[in-house]
Amino acid sequence: xxxxxxxxxxxxxxxxxxxxxxxxxxxxxxxxxxxxxxxxxxxxxxxxxxxxxxxxxxxxxxxxxxxxxxxxxxxxxxxxxxxxxxxxxxxxxxxxxxxxxxxxxxxxxxxxxxxxxxxxxxxxxxxxxxxxxxxxxxxxxxxxxxxxxxxxxxxxxxxxxxxxxxxxxxxxxxxxxxxxxxxxxxxxxxxxxxxxxxxxxxxxxxxxxxxxxxxxxxxxxxxxxxxxxxxxxxxxxxxxxxxxxxxxxxxxxxxxxxxxxxxxxxxxxxxxxxxxxxxxxxxxxxxxxxxxxxxxxxxxxxxxxxxxxxxxxxxxxxxxxxxxxxxxxxxxxxxxxxxxxxxxxxxxxxxxxxxxxxxxxxxxxxxxxxxxxxxxxxxxxxxxxxxxxxxxxxxxxxxxxxxxxxxxxxxxxxxxxxxxxxxxxxxxxxxxxxxxxxxxxxxxxxxxxxxxxxxxxxxxxxxxxxxxxxxxxxxxxxxxxx
Amino acid sequence: xxxxxxxxxxxxxxxxxxxxxxxxxxxxxxxxxxxxxxxxxxxxxxxxxxxxxxxxxxxxxxxxxxxxxxxxxxxxxxxxxxxxxxxxxxxxxxxxxxxxxxxxxxxxxxxxxxxxxxxxxxxxxxxxxxxxxxxxxxxxxxxxxxxxxxxxxxxxxxxxxxxxxxxxxxxxxxxxxxxxxxxxxxxxxxxxxxxxxxxxxxxxxxxxxxxxxxxxxxxxxxxxxxxxxxxxxxxxxxxxxxxxxxxxxxxxxxxxxxxxxxxxxxxxxxxxxxxxxxxxxxxxxxxxxxxxxxxxxxxxxxxxxxxxxxxxxxxxxxxxxxxxxxxxxxxxxxxxxxxxxxxxxxxxxxxxxxxxxxxxxxxxxxxxxxxxxxxxxxxxxxxxxxxxxxxxxxxxxxxxxxxxxxxxxxxxxxxxxxxxxxxxxxxxxxxxxxxxxxxxxxxxxxxxxxxxxxxxxxxxxxxxxxxxxxxxxxxxxxxxxxxxxxxxxxxxxxxx
Numbered sequence: 001x002x003x004x005x006x007x008x009x010x011x012x013x014x015x016x017x018x019x020x021x022x023x024x025x026x027x028x029x030x031x032x033x034x035x036x037x038x039x040x041x042x043x044x045x046x047x048x049x050x051x052x053x054x055x056x057x058x059x060x061x062x063x064x065x066x067x068x069x070x071x072x073x074x075x076x077x078x079x080x081x082x083x084x085x086x087x088x089x090x091x092x093x094x095x096x097x098x099x100x101x102x103x104x105x106x107x108x109x110x111x112x113x114x115x116x117x118x119x120x121x122x123x124x125x126x127x128x129x130x131x132x133x134x135x136x137x138x139x140x141x142x143x144x145x146x147x148x149x150x151x152x153x154x155x156x157x158x159x160x161x162x163x164x165x166x167x168x169x170x171x172x173x174x175x176x177x178x179x180x181x182x183x184x185x186x187x188x189x190x191x192x193x194x195x196x197x198x199x200x201x202x203x204x205x206x207x208x209x210x211x212x213x214x215x216x217x218x219x220x221x222x223x224x225x226x227x228x229x230x231x232x233x234x235x236x237x238x239x240x241x242x243x244x245x246x247x248x249x250x251x252x253x254x255x256x257x258x259x260x261x262x263x264x265x266x267x268x269x270x271x272x273x274x275x276x277x278x279x280x281x282x283x284x285x286x287x288x289x290x291x292x293x294x295x296x297x298x299x300x301x302x303x304x305x306x307x308x309x310x311x312x313x314x315x316x317x318x319x320x321x322x323x324x325x326x327x328x329x330x331x332x333x334x335x336x337x338x339x340x341x342x343x344x345x346x347x348x349x350x351x352x353x354x355x356x357x358x359x360x361x362x363x364x365x366x367x368x369x370x371x372x373x374x375x376x377x378x379x380x381x382x383x384x385x386x387x388x389x390x391x392x393x394x395x396x397x398x399x400x401x402x403x404x405x406x407x408x409x410x411x412x413x414x415x416x417x418x419x420x421x422x423x424x425x426x427x428x429x430x431x432x433x434x435x436x437x438x439x440x441x442x443x444x445x446x447x448x449x450x451x452x453x454x455x456x457x458x459x460x461x462x463x464x465x466x467x468x469x470x471x472x473x474x475x476x477x478x479x480x481x482x
Numbered sequence: 483x484x485x486x487x488x489x490x491x492x493x494x495x496x497x498x499x500x501x502x503x504x505x506x507x508x509x510x511x512x513x514x515x516x517x518x519x520x521x522x523x524x525x526x527x528x529x530x531x532x533x534x535x536x537x538x539x540x541x542x543x544x545x546x547x548x549x550x551x552x553x554x555x556x557x558x559x560x561x562x563x564x565x566x567x568x569x570x571x572x573x574x575x576x577x578x579x580x581x582x583x584x585x586x587x588x589x590x591x592x593x594x595x596x597x598x599x600x601x602x603x604x605x606x607x608x609x610x611x612x613x614x615x616x617x618x619x620x621x622x623x624x625x626x627x628x629x630x631x632x633x634x635x636x637x638x639x640x641x642x643x644x645x646x647x648x649x650x651x652x653x654x655x656x657x658x659x660x661x662x663x664x665x666x667x668x669x670x671x672x673x674x675x676x677x678x679x680x681x682x683x684x685x686x687x688x689x690x691x692x693x694x695x696x697x698x699x700x701x702x703x704x705x706x707x708x709x710x711x712x713x714x715x716x717x718x719x720x721x722x723x724x725x726x727x728x729x730x731x732x733x734x735x736x737x738x739x740x741x742x743x744x745x746x747x748x749x750x751x752x753x754x755x756x757x758x759x760x761x762x763x764x765x766x767x768x769x770x771x772x773x774x775x776x777x778x779x780x781x782x783x784x785x786x787x788x789x790x791x792x793x794x795x796x797x798x799x800x801x802x803x804x805x806x807x808x809x810x811x812x813x814x815x816x817x818x819x820x821x822x823x824x825x826x827x828x829x830x831x832x833x834x835x836x837x838x839x840x841x842x843x844x845x846x847x848x849x850x851x852x853x854x855x856x857x858x859x860x861x862x863x864x865x866x867x868x869x870x871x872x873x874x875x876x877x878x879x880x881x882x883x884x885x886x887x888x889x890x891x892x893x894x895x896x897x898x899x900x901x902x903x904x905x906x907x908x909x910x911x912x913x914x915x916x917x918x919x920x921x922x923x924x925x926x927x928x929x930x931x932x933x934x935x936x937x938x939x940x941x942x943x944x945x946x947x948x949x950x951x952x953x954x955x956x957x958x959x960x961x962x963x964x965x966x967x968x969x970x971x972x973x974x975x976x977x978x
Contacts, residue, residue, distance in 0.1 A: 015566065036565070038897035039540030070815065075527035127816040127825055134816060135884050136535060137891025157894045163534040185828030189783065193831055193851050197781040199678050255898070256540075300780055301678040302671070333599065334608075334615040343664060349671050371675065373667075404616050411618025411637050414568050419899035 015417055016441060019427060022263060026275040027247030030266055031427045031437055033254040035420075039158040041255025042140075042420040044151060044428040045168060048250075049243035051147040051221035052282045052362060060223015061231055061239050063145040064187050068177050068236060069152065070129050070143070073170040077128040077178065084123035088178060088233075091116050095232050117181065124178055132167065136160045140421065147221050147359035149432055155421060158257050162265055168251075169269035172244060180233040188229070191222050199301035199473055200369075207306050207471035208358060210295040211365065214285030217358050245276030252428035252437075255420040284362050294378075294470035303372040304473040305381060308357065308365035309462050314434055320446045321458045322355040322366055327405035328397055328455070329353060329388075330368070334404065336388055336397075337368075345384055347376045360433050365469075366462065378472045382465070392459045396452035409447050413440075542894060547907060548739050549917060552746055554754045555727030557911060560742060561734045561904045567638040569735040570901040573652075574912040576841075577723040578628045580698040580763060586711050588669060588703030590625035593719045595665055597632075598623040601656035602647075610647065619644045621651065627699070628841050629912055630723065638736055642745060649749035655720065662713050670708050677970060681851065683777065684785040684953045687968070691775060691949040692790060692845055698763060699842065726750065727757040732908030734901040766842045770947035774965040777953045784857040784954030788864060789847025790944055792838035795913050801926035802934040803837050803942060808885040809935075810871055811835030811848060818867050819848065827863070829856050841913075846943070854958025861950065868945045874936035882932055889927050893920065 022030040050062050074081040094116065098109050133141050133154060141154045152171075156164055195201040205220045212218040222228075251270075253262055287310045312318055329337045330353035341348050348370035357367035370381060417423050417440075427437040548560040582589045598621060601607035614621060619636035621644075632652070636644040676682050686702055693700025735742065768791045793803060811819035811834045823833045830850045838844025848868070852860045870876060897903045910919040952962060 037900070038894055039542055040894045040898050075530070121826070126821045130813070130815045131884060132531065132535070134813060135887040135891070137888065137894060139892050139895040155895050157540055157891055159537045159540045160534075162537075163531075166530070166534055179825065182826060182828030186824055186831050189829070189851065189853060190831040192783045192853060193681075197680055197783050302675045332615055333611045346664070346667075349668055371671070373671070400616070404612075408615060408618040414566075414637060415620075415635060418566055418568055419902075 015423070016427070016437075019437065020259070021437075022266065024246065024266065024271055024273075026271065026273055027245070027278075028270055028273065029250045029431060030270075031250065031252040031431060032259060032262055033252070033423060033427070034257055034259045034262070035255065037256050037420070039256050040155055040420065041158055041161065041253055041257050042153070042155045042424040043164055043168070044153045044252045044424045045172075046250045046252075046428045046432040047150045047244055048148075048248045048361075048432050049239075049279070050145055050149050050359070050361075051219060052216035052359065053243060053279065054216070054219070054223075056219075057227060058231065058235060058239075059219050059227040060187065060191075060221075061227075061235060062150055062243075063222055064184065064228065064231055065236050065240055066143050066145045066150050066152075067183050067187060068180060069171045069175055070127075071176060071178050071180075071183070072125075072129045073174040073176055075174070076132070076167070076170055077125050077176065079123045079125060081123075081176075084120060084176075084178065087116055087120040087123070088176070091120060092232065092234050096234065120178065129167065129171070132163075136163055145221055147217055148361040149429075151428075153421075153425070155255075158255065161253075161257050161262060165265040165269040169273070172249075172270075173273050175240065177233040177236055180236070184228065184231060187222070188225070191225060191228065194222060195220065199297075199299045200304070202299060203297050203304065203306060203471050203473045206295045206297050207308075207469070210292055210471065211308060211469035212287055212310070213292075214287055215362060216282045216284065217362060217364065221358075241276075243279050245278065246270070246273045247275065247278050250428050250431045252424045252431070254424040254427070282362065287363065289467060291467055291469045294472055296472045296474055298474050298476040300476055301473065302374075303475045304370065305372060305378045306367065306369050306471045307382065307385075308367040308469050309464075309467050310469075311355075311364060311366050311462050313356065313360050313362060313364050315439065317446075318454075318458055318462075319355070320443075321450050321454045323409060323447060324402070324405050324450045325455060325458060326353050326355040326366075327408050328392075328401055331405075331408060337385070340388060341370070341381060341384055345380075346373055347381050347384060349373055378470065382468070382470070386465055389459050389463050393456055396456050402450075402452065402455075406447055406450075410444055413444055540894065542897070544897065544903070545900065547904065550739075550743065552726075552731075552743070553751045555757060556750065557730045557908075558743070558746065559730070559732045559904050559907045559911065560739065561900050562736065562738070563734040563900045564736050566899075567736070568635060569638055569641045569644075569733070570635045570905075571633065571731060571733040571735075572905050572908055573632040573729055573731050574908055575630050575723070575725070575729040576628065576760060576912065577630045577728075578625045580628050581719075581723065581761065582698070582701075583715070584696075585707065586715050587701050587707040589711055589715055589719050590630065590723075591703065592662075592665060592669060592708070592711055593716045593723075594623045594625040594630055594632075595669075596657060596662055596716055597651060597655055597720070597724075599665065600658045600661045602650040603654040603656055604650060605647075605656075607656070607658045607661050610651070613647055614644070617644060619647075621648060623651075641735060641737075645745060645749050649753070652724065652726075652750070653753045657713055657717055659713060662716065666708060666711065669703070670705050673703055673705055673708065680779055680781050680783070680785040680953045681849075683779070683970070684787050684951055685849070687777060687953075687970070688787045688789070688847060688949070688951050689845060691773070691951060693766065697766070699766065699840075723760075725755050725757065726753050727755065728760075730908045730911045732901075732904040734904050763842070768843060770944060772944075772947040772949060774950045774962055775952070775968050776956060776959075776962055776965045777951065777968050777970065778956060779953050780955050781953070782853060782955075782958070783851045784854050784860075784952050784959055785849075785851050786857065786861060786864070786950070786952055787847050787849050788861070788948045788950040789835075789845060790947055790949060792840070792844030792846040793942065794843060795839040795841065795915075797839070799934075799938045799942070800839055801923075802930045802938040803839075805882065805885045805889070805927065805930055806871070806935050806939055806943075807835055807837035807846075808888065809877070809881050810867070812885075818871070819850070819864065822867060823850065823852075823860060823863050827859075829853075829860050829863075833860075833864075854955050855960075857952060857954060857959040858962070861952075865945055865948070868943060868948075872939050872943050872945055874939050877932060877935055877939075879932055882930070882935060886927055886930070890924060893924065896920065 018033055020032045054061050078084050094113050101109055137157045139155045143152045195205055209218050329335055330351055337351050341351055351370045354367045357365050430439040431437040545561055550558050579590045601610050617640040621634040623632045676686055690700040695701055811817045814820045814832055814834050819833045823830050830852045833850030835848045837846045848864050
């Protein structure tokens with residue numbers, strides 16, 4: 001290992017010095033960072049598809065597809081694929097017939113369907129895909145779907161690099177959607193847990209539905225209940241064909257592995273994925289300047305509120321200013337809103353902000369969440385918030401505050417990039433979202449350039465009461481759901 | 483954009499990246515076992531898998547761990563990290579919530595929290611926060627069930643200043659009254675708001691059903707117990723439990739051992755307090771009283787916990803029990819519970835089991851959520867899966883091998899990033915494990931046989947004596963035979 005002095009580190013970026021970008025002829029991009037340390041590596045696979053890419057009436061499909069990507073291939077998860085395949089096709093044909101069936105026909109068709117599913121299940125090797133990963137030492141094996149991206153990730157011992165390439169290429173080029181209909185039920189359970197039975201989840205969904213009309217961000221990633229219920233494996237296949245094309249994917253590998261071996265494996269396993277046309281980006285209409293009336297959710301829970309202001313996303317210059325503003329306003333006990341709203345006025349129990357909700361591929365929002373102190377109202381909070389904005393608009397912030405915000409962002413920059421997993425996560429994320437992982441490298445420089453005039457301007461332009469969207473969670477002792 | 487990345491850590495937003503619920507067990511080195519073959523499968527794909535799985539183990543070269551003591555008795559575990567300009571540290575000591583006085587439950591947590599935000603003799607709370615923030619440094623302080631913990635991180639160049647602040651905080655806390663009042667109010671509200679999250683509520687109420695709600699291991703902070711706590715209690719608790727000689731510090735930084743011990747002795751060495759033993763706690767006695775409890779809540783889903791006593795960390799059957807639990811429900815997708823209740827029946831998003839080990843008996847439980855109308859079905863399925871495991875006849879060598887390989891192969895990940903390694907070492911020391919515990923662990927796992935699994939399943943699992951807690955809506959659930967209703971009074975939204 002090489003010994004660096006502190007001085008070298010004073011300019012951020014050395015940790016990312018060795019990142020190599022490797023693009024296959026089919027358009028699939030790989031980011032490779034080989035570094036010393038324990039014999040493990042962390043892989044991230046990002047598909048640029050999420051809630052924003054779904055058609056109306058098909059919400060939840062990206063997320064359900066992510067679940068189904070753990071169900072194996074024609075080689076993994078089956079006892080005999082040629083026989084299983086026939087049954088899976090019959091199930092789909094029947095599902096399509098069921099959609100058009102009359103009430104009398106339905107009973108018979110449902111029964112046939114149950115029989116076919118039981119037969120198909122006999123061919124399934126339960127959860128084999130996950131089991132192979134696990135017995136080979138996978139940690140952190142998981143996947144997520146956001147509004148912007150679908151992400152698959154895992155950390156493995158270095159000697160399992162070829163196994164990783166095989167398993168991931170299997171689920172990309174040859175996924176089999178077996179056990180689809182029970183997995184759809186699992187997702188319905190997930191929705192109950194995250195949205196229906198969660199006061200915050202209910203408020204969040206209602207808030208974005210109101211706040212961002214015209215943007216795909218106004219719909220929930222997990223999907224509406226009636227949409228999830230109606231999804232079929234055929235829908236999934238079409239969606240997969242359109243979005244899971246090599247040019248729409250980014251993979252990062254970070255850890256202790258041999259670079260040349262990695263490239264050879266990538267060519268061997270991912271080189272044969274057929275190139276396809278890049279999917280067209282989602283349509284966005286401009287979000288109206290004036291905010292609609294607040295949305296109020298009645299729920300059997302303690303009161304809380306959210307509010308937000310539409311803003312541009314990265315790499316717009318103002319997005320960096322919002323990063324600084326986020327620090328100044330909300331990050332930690334020295335932030336302005338914590339000091340005034342929590343400590344001094346005691347209107348809320350805590351406060352948290354996000355400078356990029358609910359995603360970053362499209363224009364987004366500066367978003368704030370606060371649980372209300374008993375006896376205080378959302379109006380009081382908004383009034384106090386406006387007073388704070390007025391101060392910044394008039395006087396800016398102190399030099400010390402600005403310096404502190406920048407130092408915290410710089411320290412956070414290092415914290416966020418410590419270790420294989422976070423490094424892999426970050427470079428793949430920004431390659432997908434910003435089009436180039438080097439966004440990370442230039443970020444500290446742009447932050448350094450933000451000054452008081454920027455803060456004043458951005459507060460003036462974006463954080464106006466007339467632009468503010470508000471959602472209120474009202475406590476309701478006799479619960480009634482909306 | 484970057485800061486919102488950090489914010490993803492906040493529970494509030496993390497819920498919005500939909501993620502498949504899985505539980506990872508971090509655990510070490512490689513075993514090469516033959517794949518259990520699947521009948522009727524194309525031979526070529528099996529061959530392929532075999533060749534990719536049966537590869538030579540990677541070599542693990544560990545950096546030398548410094549294990550020493552400061553003059554005040556504090557134990558130090560240190561790894562030099564030369565390739566990254568961040569210093570990270572963790573400080574553990576035995577103590578925690580089980581030592582809360584009877585009518586002051588919540589004191590350990592309040593003390594830990596106030597230590598961080600209550601200022602020091604030379605810094606007001608605000609000045610202390612400003613000093614840390616101006617360096618972008620972070621210090622966190624909390625109390626768990628049987629230990630306390632302080633963790634911190636900062637840029638390398640700021641380490642001396644951050645260590646000064648940390649030492650001040652530990653040695654000379656100010657205990658600011660206004661911060662205490664605010665913290666108390668926030669804690670009371672947090673207890674009240676636990677009622678809003680059915681999962682949190684179930685996990686909170688369950689220990690009381692096994693240990694008894696008065697037991698130091700089973701009780702929990704209530705609005706009343708928190709309201710009773712005064713600043714003087716905090717001061718007393720601190721004086722009794724925060725002793726450097728009981729503390730274990732784990733740290734990674736780019737400093738030589740000499741440089742580090744010098745700076746640590748300088749800041750902390752003179753913090754010298756007499757070593758006194760912790761007050762004795764009455765040992766737990768297992769009593770097996772199975773029952774069904776319903777906590778009425780107007781939700782679509784029911785949250786279920788069913789379980790009983792776990793074991794102690796020093797039990798030699800620990801390794802067999804860990805493997806048994808992995809088979810039962812250690813992993814949401816591929817364990818017996820996950821395969822049946824999630825994957826085949828589609829009845830739950832997250833169902834898993836945990837077999838807990840503590841300084842005294844831990845807890846064993848199965849946890850899951852399902853739509854109200856499926857509650858009885860899931861309870862029945864879970865009980866049956868547990869009964870089959872205890873009967874033991876269908877436990878197979880292939881199942882055992884799968885879990886052994888999984889645990890052993892995953893141990894490599896323990897050493898990355900380096901701080902992980904030192905942090906785990908410090909935690910093992912807290913538990914009283916020997917210095918090369920990871921090797922002991924590895925051997926322990928390797929030795930477990932199918933016979934061991936069958937034996938421990940019968941010895942430690944009692945499907946006939948489960949405490950079952952359901953949080954949900956009885957109109958959807960239907961009749962829960964023999965269920966006793968329990969209520970959580972302070973959670974009412976109209977409470978002051």
